[in-house]
Amino acid sequence: MSFWENFWNIFWWFLCVYAFIAFLYALFVVIGDIFRDQELNGWLKAVWLVLLAFLPFLSVLVYLIARGKGMTERTMERGRHNQEASDAYIRQVATASPTEEISKAKALLDAGTISPDEFEKIKSTVMV
The missing domain is CATH 4.10.280 (MYOD Basic-Helix-Loop-Helix Domain, subunit B)
Structure with a gap:
């Protein structure tokens, strides 16, 4: 209780x-x-x-x-x-600004990490 x-x-x-x-x-x-x-x-x-x-x-x-x-x-x-x-x-x-993205992609292209086609693809997507 x-x-x-x-x-x-x-x-x-x-x-x-x-x-x-x-x-x-x-x-x-x-x-x-x-x-x-x-x-x-x-x-x-x-x-x-x-x-x-x-x-x-x-x-x-x-x-x-x-x-x-x-x-x-x-x-x-x-x-x-x-x-x-x-x-x-x-x-x-x-x-990042488009110019920074393109310069990073260019550095990757110069280092041989990406191909010229991939660089152009990145460049075209950044410019849009």
């Missing part, structure tokens, strides 16, 4: 901790969205933060219901922007 009481007490404790961590996560996501939102002016941001300070659970629910779609759009736009910036950086760093 004592084992089951302890088991359910432990289960209840884990459930409460899980709910508290989920609430904190939602709270910090909402606070981050408030500061990232360019459409809200400073006064509205201050009002939301005061509401979150004094009525946190209710304010998080209201914010998610009222502005949840906008949160999703802002998050997707930010992710898209970050992906484009990352792709641009990788292209800038990873790819």
